[in-house]
Amino acid sequence: MHHRRLSAHALPRLMSSSIRSLDRECNCTVRLLDDSEYTCTIQRDAKGQYLFDLICHHLNLLEKDYFGIRYVDPDKQRVIKPLKEIYLLFVAQPPFTMCLRVKFYPPDPAALKEEITRYLVFLQVKRDLYHGRLLCKTSDAALLAAYILQAEIGDYDPGKHPEGYSSKFQFFPKHSEKLERRIAEIHKTELIGQTPETSELNFLQKAQMLETYGVDPHPCKDVSGNPAFLAFTPFGFTVLQGNRRVHLLKWEEVTKLKFEAKTFHIYANQKEDKKIILTYFAPTPEACKHLWKCGVENQAFYKLEKSSQVRTVSSSNLFFKGSRFRYSGKVAKEVMEQSAKIKRDPPEIHSAQILQMGHFSLLVARQHDGVIISIGK
Structure with a gap:
């Protein structure tokens, strides 16, 4: 039988072709709104829309027009344009890190069709509050923070929530002990029985009334x-x-x-x-x-x-x-x-909050049915 042999010149060509193929791919990490990360490998000439669609599929998100992907460089933040090739936007070396963020804030969050969309907007506005973009008077700040507490740990339980429990959360860039006590007071007395979904919606409805709702300064x-x-x-x-x-x-x-x-x-x-x-x-x-x-x-x-x-x-x-x-x-x-035309069973939501308590971490996750589950220490 006649055996074909690769010439000495053909081998380097095959190797260089393989290397060129690897060079066309890059690792891409997208930080989601709950600070978890989604990592994928994409072609260097992939369009921004392709990456965005991958993330929306990962999140089971249909109402995606409110969102966008941001790449943070030393000077500014740029939303990736769908028709732009991703690699043109980066001057740094891979792996590339980007963030999923709300691009267009819904005028009325209550009018959003799906809870998964509302939850992601809630995470964004909560982030705005923490970074000082959502400005408000002290009474509004206390109520907003109490809604976050109720959404993330449920009803106040003296057996689970010791004195100063609200201090484990970071709601604002800085706040006083007096405000901290007021947050706990509202959570203990005014929000009993509210589900995470209801607390998140109440948070958003209060936030949308503020002058700086949706502000990206x-x-x-x-x-x-x-x-x-x-x-x-x-x-x-x-x-x-x-x-x-x-x-x-x-x-x-x-x-x-x-x-x-x-x-x-x-x-x-x-x-x-x-x-x-x-x-x-x-x-x-x-x-x-x-x-x-x-x-x-x-x-x-x-x-x-x-x-x-x-x-x-x-x-x-x-x-x-x-x-x-x-x-x-x-x-x-x-x-x-x-x-309004979306017709499907609501997707399951997994929300997580890590509370640092001494040398232990408590990971709390919420599923779509509102059950609170302790997963680890």
Whole structure:
């Protein structure tokens, strides 16, 4: 029998082909909203939409248009655009780490069709509270934290919850002992019998009434050089200064968003034909362009009736001169209409909270039926 032999030249070609195939793959880790991690191997030329769909399948998430993937670099956070190739967004070496986050906050969390979606939004807003993005007065802070306690450990039980038990949780960047006592008092006396699902919904309904619900702040300066934070929320364009909202322009009032270099302009028409132009300065031209794109996306999502109304917009009055950008995706009204058509048994939810108690850790998990299970020490 005639045996074909590989030539000395063919072997390196096969080896280099195999190496090239490996080079085209990279490990990717996505940190989820409960701080667990989802790891996968993807092609370097994979699109952001492919990775996002993998995560949504992993989470059994259908109402996915509210969410996005973020890659955190030393300067800023960027949501991966579905049509972009993932590898173009990274300058660091693999493995790449990204985060699943809420991109568009639902105007009314109670209107979400599925509990899994509400739970993920709850985790995001709880994170906003902890990182100081959701600002509120002390009485609201105590109630929000008490809802978190009820959702995560259930009814107060003196046999399980010793004095100072609420201090094991981190609700805010910092808080006083007086606030801690008030949180425990509300949890002990006012929330008895609430299921995790009910507590999470009550938390979200309270949070959505606050001025900073849905705020993802962009640091800027006003024309006088004073620090300001610009943000886009379900209800409009917001400016915060000194932990206080100084401007709110509703989306139906905003007529144009523009930027040039580090300068950002917002044009609006208010009642009685009152025209407003607000001007702010971003730290860098790149940050300003990112701010502008976020504004264009949010205005399209919350303001338009249907995605067919989306148009390519220019950053400048001269269409051929400035940056151009077009939002790609459904708008809020379409997302709500699509959610209403979901017909399936509710997916099981596994939520986890690790409480550090001395040298022990208690892992508490909740399943969809509301049962609280102690899993380990």
